Amino acid sequence: MMAATTPAALTRPELVCPAGTPAALKSAVDAGADCVYVGFRDETNARNFPGLNFSRKELGEGIAYAHSRGAKVLVAINTFPRAGQPQLWHQAVDDAARLKADAAILADIGLIDYAARTHPELRLHLSVQAAASNPDAIRFYAERFGIKRVVLPRVLTVQEIAAINARIAPVETEVFVFGGLCVMAEGRCALSSYATGQSPNMNGVCSPAGEVRYTETPQGITSELGGFTINKFTPNEPAGYPTLCKGRFIADDKASYLFEEPTSLNTLTILPDLIKAGVTAFKIEGRQRGRAYVAAVVQAFRQGIDAVMAGRPLPEIDLDRITEGGKQTTGAYEKAWR
Amino acid sequence: MNKAKLSLGPVLFNWKPETLRDFYFRMADEADLDTVHVGEVVCSKRTPFLEPFIPEIIERLTAAGKDVVLSSLALIMTDRELNAARELAGAADILVEANDISVAALMAGRPFVAGPLLNIYNEGTLATLEAMGAMRVCLPAELSADAIASLTAAAKVEIEVQAFGRLPLAISARCYAARARNLTKDGCQYVCADDPDGMAVETLDEVPFLAVNGTQTMSYHHMDLLGDVTNLAARGVGRFRLWPQTFDMAGVARLFRAVLDRKMAAPEAEAALARLCPGAEFANGYIHGRPGHLFVEPEFIE
Numbered sequence: 001m002m003a004a005t006t007p008a009a010l011t012r013p014e015l016v017c018p019a020g021t022p023a024a025l026k027s028a029v030d031a032g033a034d035c036v037y038v039g040f041r042d043e044t045n046a047r048n049f050p051g052l053n054f055s056r057k058e059l060g061e062g063i064a065y066a067h068s069r070g071a072k073v074l075v076a077i078n079t080f081p082r083a084g085q086p087q088l089w090h091q092a093v094d095d096a097a098r099l100k101a102d103a104a105i106l107a108d109i110g111l112i113d114y115a116a117r118t119h120p121e122l123r124l125h126l127s128v129q130a131a132a133s134n135p136d137a138i139r140f141y142a143e144r145f146g147i148k149r150v151v152l153p154r155v156l157t158v159q160e161i162a163a164i165n166a167r168i169a170p171v172e173t174e175v176f177v178f179g180g181l182c183v184m185a186e187g188r189c190a191l192s193s194y195a196t197g198q199s200p201n202m203n204g205v206c207s208p209a210g211e212v213r214y215t216e217t218p219q220g221i222t223s224e225l226g227g228f229t230i231n232k233f234t235p236n237e238p239a240g241y242p243t244l245c246k247g248r249f250i251a252d253d254k255a256s257y258l259f260e261e262p263t264s265l266n267t268l269t270i271l272p273d274l275i276k277a278g279v280t281a282f283k284i285e286g287r288q289r290g291r292a293y294v295a296a297v298v299q300a301f302r303q304g305i306d307a308v309m310a311g312r313p314l315p316e317i318d319l320d321r322i323t324e325g326g327k328q329t330t331g332a333y334e335k336a337w338r
Numbered sequence: 339m340n341k342a343k344l345s346l347g348p349v350l351f352n353w354k355p356e357t358l359r360d361f362y363f364r365m366a367d368e369a370d371l372d373t374v375h376v377g378e379v380v381c382s383k384r385t386p387f388l389e390p391f392i393p394e395i396i397e398r399l400t401a402a403g404k405d406v407v408l409s410s411l412a413l414i415m416t417d418r419e420l421n422a423a424r425e426l427a428g429a430a431d432i433l434v435e436a437n438d439i440s441v442a443a444l445m446a447g448r449p450f451v452a453g454p455l456l457n458i459y460n461e462g463t464l465a466t467l468e469a470m471g472a473m474r475v476c477l478p479a480e481l482s483a484d485a486i487a488s489l490t491a492a493a494k495v496e497i498e499v500q501a502f503g504r505l506p507l508a509i510s511a512r513c514y515a516a517r518a519r520n521l522t523k524d525g526c527q528y529v530c531a532d533d534p535d536g537m538a539v540e541t542l543d544e545v546p547f548l549a550v551n552g553t554q555t556m557s558y559h560h561m562d563l564l565g566d567v568t569n570l571a572a573r574g575v576g577r578f579r580l581w582p583q584t585f586d587m588a589g590v591a592r593l594f595r596a597v598l599d600r601k602m603a604a605p606e607a608e609a610a611l612a613r614l615c616p617g618a619e620f621a622n623g624y625i626h627g628r629p630g631h632l633f634v635e636p637e638f639i640e
Contacts, residue, residue: 080459083481084488109439110462130457132439134414136423140443155511160415184555185413187457189508190480191548194557194630197623199480201457222542226629229541250540251550252518258539258550259514338512338523 010275012309016074016174017298018287020052025062027291029071032302036066037074037105039204039287044092045076046107046129047287048204060099072102076287078127079204080108090114097122105151106130107187116145125149125174129187129200135167142171149174151283153186154265158273158333165278172280177267178297178319179285181331183245183260191244195226207243214239223247264323265331271304271314274333293322342571342598344591345476345498347454347581348375348409348435350506351551352384352531355391361582362395366402369588370595372577374399377409377426379437379455379506380554381513382419383526396432409435412455413509413553435476442470449473454500454579455509459485461492468494476579479505479561482627483570490574499570501563502590503581504536504549504556505630514550523553534584546619547631557630559621564597564611565604565636566625585615604636 017033019025028036039045041053054062063073075096081089089111096104097119104122106112107129115124128151132138141147149172152161165173182189186200193199196211213224220234223242230242240246245259265285267274274282282305284297300317307315320326331337346365349358365374376395378385399406414423426434427444436442437453452472458464459478467475476498477486490497513523515530515537530537536549536556546558560583563570567578578598580590593611596602602610612618623632 080457081462083460083485086460086462108457108459108463109466110460110464113462113466130439131413134420134438134440136420136440136443137414137438140439144443155413156415163417183512184508184510188413188455189555190478190505190630191507191555193480193624194505194507194548197627197629201459201478202480228545228547229543232542248542249547250542250544251514251537254518255542256518258518259510259512259555332511335524336522 014281020287031298078107162277174281263327266328343372345373373405410441487573496576498577501578508555562620
């Protein structure tokens with residue numbers, strides 16, 4: 001798989017790691033993250049979960065810690081500002097700039113416009129929530145607002161990613177390599193609000209915990225979201241979290257995981273292909289996950305990237321214990337997934 | 339007197355080309371619509387079958403006095419799709435609706451319609467799209483009446499709101515119509531054509547929930563804003579979109595027009611709509627700031 005390209009021809013990708021708390025930020029940096037991405041403790045980011053995220057003071061301290069060890073901090077402000085009430089989002093951009101974040105990760109066109117006009121020195125990345133899925137879309141954000149890097153939606157194959165990279169230079173791309181997996185084009189899905197009234201775009205949450213209910217019956221456990229049954233488990237099965245698109249539904253007269261099974265993205269086996277595709281940064285999903293997860297995944301991908309760059313075979317690393325339902329997929333990166 | 343206009347959205351489903359043509363001919367001849375959208379939004383694999391019929395559909399609609407808009411694909415990934423978008427944007431004599439930001443970028447500097455599948459949630463984004471040339475903006479389904487009113491107050495251009503039919507809720511690279519039949523998108527055998535109103539998706543308790551239209555996931559419930567349109571029009575919404583279903587769409591349009599013109603009371607129109615759409619369940623929750631699947635009894639302005 002690797003033999004055709006010499007390591008010298010490849011560019012070493014940055015490893016971009018999640019941190020939901022200051023402790024996770026330190027773990028990620030210590031484990032070898034090149035960048036850590038974080039969010040403020042409010043609706044301005046797409047992991048607006050209770051007990052998670054950073055105050056302004058914590059972000060300032062986190063940035064100091066990361067910078068002292070040669071790592072960068074990216075601030076995700078990637079929900080869509082509420083009509084008539086953009087202040088919370090503008091303040092988040094202002095504070096990211098003031099605290100000298102290495103970049104802000106934005107999704108909303110109006111907010112990107114605000115950031116580009118108000119803080120020309122602030123580096124801007126386009127969030128996956130903007131779902132820029134082709135070179136023309138990417139060039140639009142780059143030419144109009146000076147976006148430097150695009151996080152690609154998880155709808156593209158490795159081949160399509162390589163073709164995009166060949167046409168958008170000097171704009172960089174970042175792709176997800178591990179963790180939770182949206183099966184819809186990100187930022188273009190209102191399933192959560194259809195069931196619960198709260199969505200990733202408007203509220204920074206998908207399938208929110210406050211709308212989840214588990215009911216125990218003699219037949220096992222039923223999981224519900226917003227009053228809709230998302231799955232049923234036999235007494236021996238572990239009852240997973242009812243993420244809407246990972247549920248079991250009836251269509252065409254049969255019950256199945258119609259959209260996707262409970263599974264995690266894991267690209268360790270295709271890392272060489274992603275590096276050859278010219279991707280600048282590899283992103284690990286999971287700001288809501290604990291320090292142990294962050295440390296384990298960062299270490300695994302650190303080893304994987306370093307091996308590819310040194311021309312060594314990929315190390316075999318078992319991440320089963322931290323994947324959803326113990327299942328793994330390479331998702332849309334391989335065409336057969338579609 | 340209300341001046342709000344009615345648009346018929348593009349047919350989102352995979353109808354046989356002849357069926358599609360006959361549908362549009364009927365809309366041209368019978369339906370009281372200001373504007374009719376044409377074009378494939380969901381899956382580029384369907385496009386080659388439809389393309390030969392588009393010119394005569396446009397001609398018939400135009401001859402009947404309808405404004406015609408060509409709607410773009412919602413998710414553009416491949417070179418083939420991007421080239422088709424460029425061709426669409428190059429069409430000199432017809433208004434284009436952008437449903438992917440790349441199409442809006444291709445149209446920049448010329449008038450276009452910003453479609454409901456772009457993420458236009460606030461005044462800042464609205465202003466950017468207006469500056470690019472959007473002459474009308476159809477808002478995303480999730481927005482509440484208060485958010486919509488905030489946007490109409492700021493808008494320089496006409497604001498359109500989705501008012502009838504199954505709501506497009508999500509788009510994916512994966513085809514769920516194919517997956518439900520153990521096929522992949524590449525070898526899909528065009529099974530989405532089996533469900534001209536979408537494939538119903540129920541919970542394990544057999545509660546209707548969603549509908550699948552190929553790579554698109556839709557609401558099971560049909561959006562029904564008959565009881566809300568007068569309020570929304572009073573708050574500045576200039577146009578309402580009806581999504582085509584296999585129901586009598588000319589009849590559906592007639593009801594919306596009658597309510598907007600105050601010739602029929604909303605409750606009476608609701609009852610008539612239920613008769614036109616046998617078996618359909620209705621929802622308007624988003625407009626009331628609630629989960630989208632709910633139906634909230636509107637308070638009527640008289």
